[in-house]
Amino acid sequence: MTEYIYSPKPAKIKKIRQEAPDTKSFELEFEGKEKLTYLPGQYLMLSVLGEGEFPVTFFTSPTEDRLEVCVKRMGKVTTALHRLEPGETVWVRGPYGNGFPVEEWSGKRLVLVGGGIGLPPLRSLLYYALDRQKYKEISLVYGARSIADLIREEELVKLRSRGVKVDLSIDKEEDGWNEFVGFVPDNLLRVSPSPENSIAVTCGPPIMIKYVIQNLQKLGFEAGQIFMTLEMKMKCGLGKCGRCNIGGIYVCKDGPVFSYQRLKSLPPEF
């Protein structure tokens, strides 16, 4: 039987939730309630047939009972996706990518630092760590431009009752906000997590990642302790179309998760 590697399978949209002004999360269900096996940090190539396909990381952890992705409206396909209603079908293929090396991190302290639409892979990792209970300590430093731009604020605050240290921030003062006001990298410095036996994972806008890495290093984190998940324009997800390379590695196949150690050895083209 000929194998067709670019062919997606259908997934019905069970529920849609508005997470931020231009961001929605979509709960997806496969035919026969098939459960997908994946790792936090991996991604799906999601199609709105007739519009196109784009890569999206998992919002949920494989330990949760549902599958969700969270998408910001940016271009042709994501705009079309945002127009869909529950009950309609999207098409997916995957999971692709390397995912977070969760086994290697067993027993470590996890420091998750994210901004805006950078939350999804961190959320997936966070719930995985909580549910698997193999990690010493989990803390999250997350911020957005405004209260409205924070994704799942209520859910994240509730995590404090499960032992997760959660520090949230918004860029500018707003009524009703009692936590840190400022940028995520600055909040990180204030929170000042210990680098001892820790792994830091960051995801967000490129400029935020740059300063987060700087500040993590100031706090004593080594390059090998800092991980990030990168975003690149992708078309095949399989290392064939030649587009998502950074030097000799393909973000779609050899990533999207990279340690800063590895990234430093690659050309600055991301």
Next chain:
Amino acid sequence: MITKVMEKKKLQKFLSNLCNQKLFAPLKDEEGKINFGLVKDPAEVVLEFANVLKPVKSLLFPQTETIFEADEQGIHHPEVSENGVIFGLRPCDAKSVRLLRKVFEKDYKDNYFLQREGSYLKIGLACTVPGENCFCTSFGQGPFFNEGLDLLLADIGEKYYVEVLSEKGKKLVEENSELFLEPTEADMELRQIAQANAEGKIGREVNVKRASEKLGQAYDNALWDETSKICIGCGICAYLCPTCHCFDMTDEKVASRTRRIRTWDTCMFSYFTLQASGHNPRPTKKERLRNRVYHKFKYLLENFDEIGCVGCGRCLENCPSGVNLIEILSRVAES
């Protein structure tokens, strides 16, 4: 290896027989350009030419290819076997298939390419008179290189010397046995002379191995800024290159159906890596030209153990601005 000879006067009959099997061979068009085309009349096949303009990848990896069509019933995949014959392949083009196959085979098998490529019978024509921009010998190949072919024909005067290189080739020769003769000592000698002459005529050379090694330290070399200045950012070099294979995937709406297509793309276009957010990891021509050279001479080597170039010279011959890959590689080799 089985070897035969075919008298030149028998070639038309051979081509005529091949026409029954869907024959692609070099044909000249209204503009005087020579390209592989479907042959209706074997007398139209061009035999005197340096190389076809669009490389053989245009037949194996079509510029526009349907990946699937989707409607209410689901996803439908196209047939991808061609079962045809390609005649007149130059050794460089034949060799280019090796890299393409490796890329489309690794980890995930791209059957669109693999099945199509496997369904063609390839008959090569050795370059007795290489083109003036050819530098295939710099890659350890040459104008009489026979890899990737089922048969290789070489012009030795009154006859073609024929190397039978695969089971498919053997079967074809048997099916047309009346057109082939056993080679004589004289034939074999003529073949050796033709090859030596052709190799001697290759006018350009570059130390590919040294260039490839030096690329590791050449990232910040001024040459990328200098050479990229004259580049106008079109797709000629990549589209006419036998080994370039980057592609795009888009959806087309056809009535109530969706057609997902794969089309050639090139890292030389400014929007190749442009993200929807507006961020572009390779924002100027310098980064793009440098990336292309690195991709072909370093990254492909690292990932697939193959250099992404066969020395056909099409890029430097057709570049409207005179960007010269040999010059770039030489500068890297000497840096």
Next chain:
Amino acid sequence: MASVEEKLREKTGQLLNEGKVKCVIGYERVGPLKARPFFARSPADARKIHYSLLCSPNLAVYLTLEEISAGEKIGLVVKGCDSRAVVQLLQEGIVDREKVVLLGVPCQGIIDLEKLEDELDKREVLLSSVKEISIEDEVAKVETKDGTIQLDRKDVVHDVCINCQHPTPVLHDVLLGEEVKPWGEENYGDVKEIENMDLRERWDYWEEKFEKCIRCYACREACPLCYCEECLADKTVPTWVRKSVRVSENGFFHLMRTLHLAGRCVGCGACERSCPMGIPLLKLFRKMEKDVKELFGREAGMDVGQKPLLATFSLEDPEEFIK
């Protein structure tokens, strides 16, 4: 008397020496029959500047390709058609006149190597034996290893150069050669050939040509007047031209580009010369040029002060479509 090339080298050297410009964009020779664009940045580079009938690309294209000026002053070598492209860019407010020093060179025509090869074939001379070509009036002198051949100018220059009406730059800061006058009247014979076809013939003709297009966009990138940051052909929202490469999309792209260059194209031919498939693109653009002349009495790239044609209207504009 110094040749144009010698004068050009001297002027380039002077401008660079005096720090008047950051670089001079001209041509350099890279083979007996090949010249290419060259960015001269130092007095040593100035000595490599070359000028001949091989200088095919329209250098005005570099005025709008990224990072060129970035506010710096540059020198630009311009032939007749190139200078008109600069005038057009000035009309459209794209170029800062103060930032460009125009080194005008009068042009005898650009050699069409295919036409030359055909002529030499007839005389059983190899193209590879050619050393130099020069033109004086209607005669092209071709120096080969074995002697000199005289050919008709019309038979060796690009078709579009045969009756060029502006061989001498119309705008320049310095003119480095004698003024050259046109050789004949413009008769648009190539355009009329298509106009005389009936609709079916025309469709078949262009279908065959557009079939060859590989959408490399060299025509667009080589054109000095195609400077849109996002070309309509690349836009995905909305999708005007699909990514699939076939007659419908190719044709749409070329016809759209033709319309977008109405009243702007200066007929330099860089597009057709850059096309690897040999598509006769100039026929489309010259048809547009002819129509614009007939309808509006306009010629592109002649007067910096003129307002762009399609950005203005006059009460005298023809209104045949209103019946």
